[in-house]
Amino acid sequence: MERRPTIIDVAKAAGVSKSTVSLVLQRSPQVKEDTRIQVREAMARVGYVYNRSAANLRSASTGLIGLVINDLRNPFFTEFAASLQMKLAEEGYAVVLANINEDAEMQAKMIVALIEHGVSGFVVSPAYGAEDNTLEAIARAGLPAIQVFRKVDDRDDLFPFLAPDYQTGSRLATEHLYNRGCTQVAFVGGLADRAVTMERMSGYLEVTSQRGHEPIVITGAASHEFGVRGARDLYDNYPDVDGVLCFNDLVALGLMAGSQKLGRSIGKDLRVVGFDNIEGCLQSEPQLTSVSCGIPGFAEEISRRMLAWLNDGTPPELGGRTAVELVVRGSS
Known part of the structure; x- marks a missing residue:
């Protein structure tokens, strides 16, 4: 380019x-x-x-950062938004938040609106769809922008990307389930055509292949409701599955609830691991084992890189992955 x-x-x-x-x-x-x-x-x-707004920000003590989030109904993204807002506030910056509800058309409109309102930079957890034009308005405006969690634009010079190490998290979770005695492990949740689904599934596929097992994958919405349906699907069609890695905690919590209604004991008959380590993991019975993405630290890193970019005009060299950790609880 x-x-x-x-x-x-x-x-x-x-x-x-x-x-x-x-x-x-x-x-x-x-x-x-x-x-x-x-x-x-x-x-x-x-x-x-x-880029008048960025120039103004470099010479002023306060400014506005546009934060575009694909789905604030998911507590994972809510925690990130709150953590990033607090980190930026510590440095005298304000966040203008746009929830675009997994709607690429809404995303494009909100980005233009935020540009018109004079934001000096963007942090975007983008919705999928119309990827060719998703961030084009930001590029035309010449504003700094960092993609987080999902990558929909490959122009790393314009839109550097950072996400947790989903592959490692997936591998740790799958190995944990086998080490706990599971003989058949399934992966449930996440839309099949999404890059983030493939990343969160990749470690699972790696471990099952190493063990000579056929993968059992049930893809679908990343929601509690789909998790409930996934429990029925496993019960009816895969009765020998005794371990499940879910795309996220919402799916896992739904799968646990659905499985319990079908008479399966979580942590005994069926071991379950989620992804994201949202607060709801501590409220379930039993408590949900999950892959923690260290969101407060992740938000702090994004804040630091964005402010450095705004202040010295140099795009951050991102593209790497941040550490994850498996938090073991009663569900596995």
Whole structure:
């Protein structure tokens, strides 16, 4: 991808100095009107877009960060939003939150609205759908933006990405179930065409393959309701399954509830592990074993990287994965 034009490119095209271009961008009265027009025409020719909000933020003590979340009904994302808001607030920044309810069309509208309201940067946990255009408005505006948890745009120079190490978490959970004596382990939940589903399933597939077992996968919505339905599916069609790794904790809690209604004892007849370690894991009976993604620490890292980007203009080198941990409780 071609690099974005700079004020140096504008200065060369207009035949003026870089400082003159800066004065025009700052709307300084020191610049003559004909020079101002000359610079504006050069900006149009080279395709330069001035990121006024980011420039203002670098010279001010407060600013606005747009936080776009795919589904705030999921406590996992709610915890992240709250943690990030608190970390940014400690540095004098405010968060403008947009819940887009897994709707790519709504996401595009909200991103434009946030740009129009002068946010200086974005943290986006994106909805899937129309990936080619999901973040294009942010690119045109020249605003810093970090993708978290899900990656829908591969332009790492524009939209660096960071997520927990889902593959390792999946592997740890599956190995734990086999080590607890399970003989057939299934994976339940997550839509089949989603990259995040494949990541959270990857460690499971790795371990089952190493043990010479056929994977048993039931994909679907990442919801409590689907977990209840998954319990019935396992009971009717896979009666020998005695261990389950779920796409997330909502699915796991639903599967536990559904299995208990069918007379299965969780932690004995059926061992269950979730993913995300939401607060609800502690409220179930038995308490749910889950893969913790360390959300407070994750939010702190995102806050640190975003503020550094805004303050010095250098995109963070992300793309890695943050550590996860298996938290063992009564369900397994």
